[in-house]
Amino acid sequence: MNQDYIIPDNWSILEEGFDAARVEASESLFSLGNGAMGQRANFEENYSGSSFQGSYIAGVYYPDKTKVGWWKNGYPEYFAKVLNAPNWIGVNVYINGEELDLNTCKEIRYFRRELNMKEGWYERSFTAILPNEVEVAVKVIRFLSLKRNELGAINFEIELKNTDANVIFEPYLDSGITNEDANWEEKFWETLSVKSVEEQAFVTAKTLKTEFHATAFMQSSLFKNGKVLNAAFEEKVHEDKISFTYSSEVKKGDKIALHKFGGYVTDMNHKRENLIAAAQAVLEGAVSAGFETLLQEQKDAWAGIWEMADIAIEGDVKAQQGIRFNIFQLNQTYLGEDARLNIGPKGFTGEKYGGSTYWDTEAYCIPFYMATKNHEVARNLLTYRYNHLDKAIENAKKLGFSNGAALYPMVTMNGEESHNEWEITFEEIHRNGAMVVAIKRYVEYTGDFSYVPEKGLEVMIAIARFWQQRANYSTKKDKFVILGVTGPNEYENNVNNNWYTNYIAKWCIDYCLASLEKVEREYDSDFKRIIEKTDLKEEELARWKEVSEKMYFPYSEEYKVFLQQDSFLDKEIIPVSELSRAQRPINQKWSWDRILRSCYIKQADVLQGFYFFEEHFSKEELEKHFDFYEPLTVHESSLSPCVHSIQAAALGRMDQAYQFYLRTSRLDLDDYNNEVKEGCHITSMAGTWMSIVEGFGGMRVIDGKLSFNPRIPEGWDSYSFKLNFRNQILKISVAPQKTSFSLEGTEPLEILVNGKPVAVMPSVLLTV
Structure with a gap:
């Protein structure tokens, strides 16, 4: 265990005491999202210490040009980046001319964060002494509305503890942002307009290349001791930034608060020419409801989610x-x-990995959403992949496959492969199998087979075609083998006959053949449509059957287990228990060469197959394989x-x-x-x-x-x-x-x- 500062609590994530070394970790842990947008738990006010700034809009991405030392045929031209979006949460604060910045305060006497998961809000409170000796108590509450998913709300409250003072709030919008993980240090956004209408402000920007248009917006109100303060404000407009400055004289013991409403509207949901009008409508609804009503809406919405989940x-x-x-x-x-x-691997908490979806969705996420929401949600996730089938066929074609064979991407936003590490892009092909496993799980759990003739069978046929072409016949073994792959264990690259890959390939073919028979029997018109659309012939089915029936599976007679891959036992088998803690994690302590030659397993590989196809194996077989592989797993x-x-x-x-x-x-x-x-x-x-x-x-x-x-x-x-x-x-x-x-x-x-x-x-x- 590397950290233990999060205080145990049934319903909240809690941190007490300020430590600059923890800021970036807490920015991840206290992140907010509402399915349509999200943000790391960055401070609203300026923080000059180390911070990872991140606000994100679901579905908006940038194709960052691939950066590799040498090019290979089939490489994706870009890596799909989750974009750091224009910042709407910012509020600069000045007290008697001194900027509020936790990195420069003379003393931080108290600091606490709470992410209230039951009710869906984030609160940060602290007491600090500024360099000019003014002591302030600050409490900030922020949430992203589930009910109004283009809206976020902030209540930023300051109490003067030791003196009267001039307090300035400067809420702003800023589209001059960059991505933490840009390959070429490029800017991903171009600011198109910076506008204001009375106390409302709008910054409209578009992404370069993909041309998503988004308008970030804000409106603020000032309150003193809970009552509205009709304060004058000064507007500052820059090339990609707009701010309003509210100045107020505040007495010791008084509380002054800024309510800021903000968020995004995008051309995914509105016409481009209507973005500002759409933002105005969101703001008018927010101001009319007020902060407390919006917060109660949030509590009610989360109560509904928790009731089931x-x-x-x-x-x-x-x-x-x-x-x-x-x-x-x-x-x-x-x-x-x-x-x-879809479900991104970092959600709205960071930028690493890029892309909107991995095989993780099909392998791990669909059961959760299927069981805790209605079945349409799981169907939507399956439909997402069906809608990308043409791109998956295109991905396979780039690698030399033909006849409508499909290879689903390892990482994607729009169906195109956008992952550019060769050992994953070209070799981690087992991901294809997860697409079919997800269909099987959906049918078994919901009892809704209709998805198969409507959409799923076309996906299965394209994947079966891929596996038949990817396997090649070994005259020496009189078996079909699958060479040059990376299994789920990414600590082995370019291996032959990864057992899990071979097993899921055979299973995909068998499941597709069984589904074809059922659709022919029970959905005649769909069957005819699919056969005509895919141009599927009997001789092709015969080739599939041959590959399935003669698939090779590496096996050790010595250990009585399936081998992770052909040469696994050529490695020195040393259990993880004999590995020094100082050597862990090996992905941060060892060279890649050393990892690849070791017996150590990153994650379930053979055991992933035993998890997916548990009913194919006895408990004794599971036990034998678990006892062999888990002790080697890091x-x-x-x-x-x-x-x-x-x-x-x-x-x-x-x-x-x-x-x-x-x-x-x-x-x-x-x-x-x-x-x-x-x-x-x-x-x-x-x-x-x-x-x-x-x-x-x-x-x-x-x-x-x-x-x-x-x-x-x-x-x-x-x-x-x-x-x-x-x-x-x-x-x-x-x-x-x-x-x-x-x-x-x-x-x-x-x-x-x-x-x-x-x-x-x-x-x-x-x-x-």
């Missing part, structure tokens, strides 16, 4: 804080209301602990399952990998939810029925969660000696508990 844990505050932080951040990032959007991917937690629970190893759960749920709060200042690991947070629901709760779908095999970590009094299963809400409560089920709905629900069928009746508590 909460996981309540009794008896372990750190575990409770961890899971709620994960659920909170997932809902801040994506609410499922816009099918054009868990330096955010996606690693959750899979291992679920499998440890399935094996009845609850101490180990709990430790993995704690690591995944508090990965960012405790900064296990020493990188949280770059942003939080949003997509792995869905894996944390699965650690409890699928791990401790043992939830599976078997033959169309929910099945549970509940367990509880030692020391927990209870835990509970809800699932929206086929439009019926089932609540599960697990205690050491009993599990209770309650059903919201009108029809009974038959489930399995520890393998035995049980009927849950509506509004009747059932205890097993």
Whole structure:
């Protein structure tokens, strides 16, 4: 564990005491989002210390030109950057002419932050002595409205503690911003106009190349001791910035506050010529409602989310804080209301990795959104990939594939591959399989097969074509092999026959063939349309079957396990337990050459296959593979602990399952990998939810029925969660000696508990 300054609390993320070395980490942890926009927890007032400035608009990106030392055919021309958007939160503050800046204050007597996850707001309060000896107490509350998702609100309040003083607030908009991770130090925005109408200000800018147009806007009001202060203001306009200056004489003990409303409207949702009018409408609604009404709206909106999504844990505050932080951040990032959007790996908390979506969405996120929201949200996520199918076919074509074969991108905003590390772009092709796994999970969980003939089958056919072409026949083995890949374990590149890749390739082909038969049988008109559209012939299906039936899987007779790849046992096998802590994390301490030659595994690889296809293997096989591979795993991917937690629970190893759960749920709060200042690991947070629901709760779908095999970590009094299963809400409560089920709905629900069928009746508590 690398940090422990976050104070344990059931519903809030809390920090007390100011430490400049923690500022950037806290900017990530206290981030805000509402699905449409988000921002790091940067100070509103100027801060001259080290800070990572970031405000982001969902779906808005920039194609930053690829920066590599040499070019390879098939390389993406750009890396899709999540953009640091124009800054609307800024409020410069001057007291008797001295700028309020926590980096230059003579003394900070008190400092506290709170991210209230239950109600969806962020508060920062501090008492400081400025260089001119004026002592001030400051309290700032900020939130991004869920109900009005183009709007954010700030209440910036100052109390003078030791003297009367002149207080100046200078709220501003600024589009002269840069990205922390720009490849060529380019500016990504061009300011088009800076305007004001009375107390409203607007900065309109467009992204270069992609030409997204956005208007940042603001309107402010001054209050003294809770009453409106009709203060005059001075306007300053610059090339890409506008500010209003409010000056007021304030007596010792008085409280003066600035209410600032701001946010973004974009041409994703409005006509370009109407952006300022749209911003004015948002501001008029905000001013009419007022800060307190907007805050109450926010509390009500979050109450609605928590009613369905909460996981309540009794008896372990750190575990409770961890899971709620994960659920909170997932809902801040994506609410499922816009099918054009997806779940970025850093959400609105940072810029690292770029791109809007990875295979993480299909592998880890869809189960969370499917179970805690309505099924349309999961369908939207699947549709997102269907809408990108033509681009996936184009991506494969660039690499030499033909006949409509598709390779989904590792990183994307619009369906084009935009990741430019060769060992991932060209080799981490297992991502293709996750697209089909997501369809299978959706069909099993919702019972809605109609997605397959409507859209899903076209995706499956294109992916099956890819796998058939990517495999090649080995005369020596009389098998089909898949050469030159990177599996989920990114600490091995350019290996042959990664077991997980080969297995998911075969499974994708088999699942597509089975789906074709079902669609032909039950959806005749769709079947004819798809066959005609894809020009699928019997001889091609025969080639698929041959590849599937003769797929090669590396296996060790010595250890009786599937091998991660052909030459895995050529490595020196030394368990992680024998690796010095001073050498960890190896991705920050070792050369890449040394990592690639080592036996160490970044995240579940063979075990990822055992997680996805659990029903294909016996418990004894899982145990043997878990005992072989987990001791070699360094868990330096955010996606690693959750899979291992679920499998440890399935094996009845609850101490180990709990430790993995704690690591995944508090990965960012405790900064296990020493990188949280770059942003939080949003997509792995869905894996944390699965650690409890699928791990401790043992939830599976078997033959169309929910099945549970509940367990509880030692020391927990209870835990509970809800699932929206086929439009019926089932609540599960697990205690050491009993599990209770309650059903919201009108029809009974038959489930399995520890393998035995049980009927849950509506509004009747059932205890097993």
